[in-house]
Amino acid sequence: GQQLNQSPQSMFIQEGEDVSMNCTSSSIFNTWLWYKQDPGEGPVLLIALYKAGELTSNGRLTAQFGITRKDSFLNISASIPSDVGIYFCAGRRNEKLTFGTGTRLTIIP
């Protein structure tokens, strides 16, 4: 099945640094979502975006729904150890959600 192109595939950063990741698609989506998955757990919804151009924040997280409706980015400011995990973007069209390939975030002590 289709998957969204998500980059980077992995990131190694130091605590306190800002993080930026993005997701692109050849198709238009009505909703963009960002999830975080901890090892052995199901993904947890972080931010949902419903309108093209929308910029939404949730604490240290900021995400935007691209104007073309084919892309989205997620920024994490001042990273902390609990930010470690895999981040997935997801685009929704009707009943179905298509996921990105994931960005694995590792924080170097």
Added chain:
Amino acid sequence: SQTIHQWPATLVQPVGSPLSLECTVEGTSNPNLYWYRQAAGRGLQLLFYSVGIGQISSEVPQNLSASRPQDRQFILSSKKLLLSDSGFYLCAWSIGLQYGYTFGSGTRLTVV
């Protein structure tokens, strides 16, 4: 509040054996239900989704099947498991077309 239950958490099954994974949702009515599979270190692949009792849409032809015998119950099955069926299986639910999914805690299946 709504909750989603998925079990078992881990499962080791021999090749050729049957499979039944169950997912139930509480606190909501007529949810959309989904089964995803995640291979190690990779993204999520949609296997099946259901918008109502007895309504199943298959996304990927494979050795698995799904059923929805009750409004808030979704079952993933196989008659004969293959080694390639190993993975992390996730159930999810949503309401309407606007919102995101809520995932269960997953079942890690190892076929040996």
